[in-house]
Amino acid sequence: MTSFSSVVIESQEAARLILRGDLDAASVRAADDALRELLGRDLDRVVLDLTELDFIDSMGVKLLVDGRDTARERGVEIALAYEEGVVERVLEVSGVASLFDRQGD
């Protein structure tokens, strides 16, 4: 179990939200706050960077789906970045990976 944190790296009209640690029931509210704040800005594109995430479960998956819906409503392009491992497996098995563009593809 690793603690959760997030950081935003922003450039002109684009931002990367880096999620670190474990994304589960304990941390999903903090992640949701960070994502909602970011989607409230006037951005064209947001990348949810999961490459430093050690773990994700269905609570985190729901956050991603909700974030995608909110981004669409606001006309923000949203993409995921992730690497091989348990995070990728959860995204693939849950079917959520197919809902997003993957940065780097």
Add this chain to the structure above:
Amino acid sequence: MTTARWTFDATRVAPGKGRQVIREFALPAEPTEHALGSIAVCVSEAMTNVVVHAYRDMDPPGQIDMEAELDGDSLTIRVRDQGHGLEPRIDSEGLGLGLPLISKFSAASEIASSDDGGTEIVMRFDLREEGDARG
């Protein structure tokens, strides 16, 4: 055969604690990283299910019992509550993905209701599981 048992308060930090103790329990058997990932997902989903569903509207929340049995390359985990079980709720926090993920990430799983109204989820894992074996 090695066994262990833990009890957690059914709060939002419980799934993380559950993942941690089961990893420490399994590590001496030298599981693959793939198996450790599968175990973490299933324990988290089973315990989150209890936190979100089993003790809703109960203050303070109840407890989660978890038992593990290590037998060679096989690990069996039981997660049990004494709450409302798996009754559906329209205001669920999740996407209904918990049980499907358990089914995909475990070698076998079974869900049973207990006489006291709670639920027990039994999950079995192959500690030598490699990538692409399941999920």
